[in-house]
Amino acid sequence: MTPKSTFSTRFSSALWLLVIFILAGCIAEKSEIGNSVDSTRLNQAENKSDSPKKNTVTAPKNIIVFIGDGMGVSTVTAGRIFIGQEKGLMGEEYELSFDKFPQLALVKTYNTNAQVPDSAGTATAILSGYKTNIGAINVKPDADVAKMVVSSCVAKSAPPTLLERAKKTGRSVGVISTARITHATPAAVYGQAVDRSWETMADIDPQAVKLGCKSLSHQLLENTPDITLGGGAQKFTPEQLTDWQEKTGHIYVSDAQSFRSAPKDQTLLGLFTPSHMSYEADRDETKEPSLAEMTDVTIDALAARGRGYVMMVEAGRIDHAHHGTNAYRALKDLQAFDDAIAAAVENAGDDTLILVTADHSHVFTMAGYPKRGNPILGLVRTPDPRGEGAGLDPALAADGKPYTTLGYHNGPNVREADSPALTDNMVQAPDFLQQTAVNLSSETHAGEDVALYAYGPGSRRFSGVMDQDEIGQILADLIGE
Ligand SMILES: [Zn+2]
Incomplete structure (x- = not known):
């Protein structure tokens, strides 16, 4: 055996050892993968036994449903960065209050007759547990919408x-909304209407009035929640409100100061604005309470009654700002919503189930290749590894002009060839309206799934891909009639 062959034998032995080590490593790794598959299966099995139809988990004493109207996943992501940047961070790493919730589901939002839904049909699914037609509140769907309009005041059918x-x-x-309290989402807690526009008697189809249909404002005063807070005083006549107070002895307040001093152990209705409450960006603290304040006070007031409670809290104006393609106000309202959820997590007891979801999404996009920490409302500036000074100028589109990270697929602001080039000052101003692609007078909802975040007893029943009406069915089960 030559030294060379000895070396080669030793080398090949070492090589074999190495091969054995690698193989052993692979096997070990494989078994680890095997374990992780097994544990995933275990989790799945556990979730299965915890199926939506079975009440196998501890039922919560209290339930709070937070609905961010129009808060699609792109709004959540952009809002997270927006809030993080307001706090002096780069933004992307920031965590919203509900980012920390342990249970997550994706929710299919379609209405029975619409691929892209509206808030009436979706609120019926979330709160009452069945899907219905676009525009209908707590009324069973019918293929013949005209027939629904004239025959659905038989309330018992729902x-x-x-x-x-x-x-x-x-x-x-408790019912809280920054929209009018007779608007589709809050109305779906207490009322029924074939057409969501039936907020006052004057809005109702004359044929339906003959059938005895009542407006949503009438229905609210007949089926009043313990605490009701929001906008929309103009949908009630002064006589309606006076009669209601005289007959019931309940309390009505119309400004923040009277709300703060009103006794909370009585039935309380607070309507702070004629129509929707102000966008958070424009709110006057002395006139309108914040969503977080309304949430916090209502939790205390309902908890003090000692009977358990069910609350719906809507950030109604994220949707409105999106319809107007004003990303700034949409994200400010999401910030106020996040504050309200944080207040609930802090204040509600361990026996409270908290859900956070959206009724539907919007055609709101976050795109281009902006660098990390780029202002979320700003012009796109790309990360550029080529060195100093690179990436200081905005990226340019094919027309030679800068563009923003945030935009909308449709809406009123299509930029024409002769539109002036966007500047940083223009796009970061609160009133800037984002660029859109398809020219529509109002930006629209979007049809992709929305997220649902759950925390507290019963939260494990919300997971995987869910149809939106399953949420209402599980709520009904957890409430346990
Ligand atoms: Zn909308």
């Missing part, structure tokens, strides 16, 4: 509302 379910179990009820 399943109970969330308010009715909660009251039946002795629980207190």
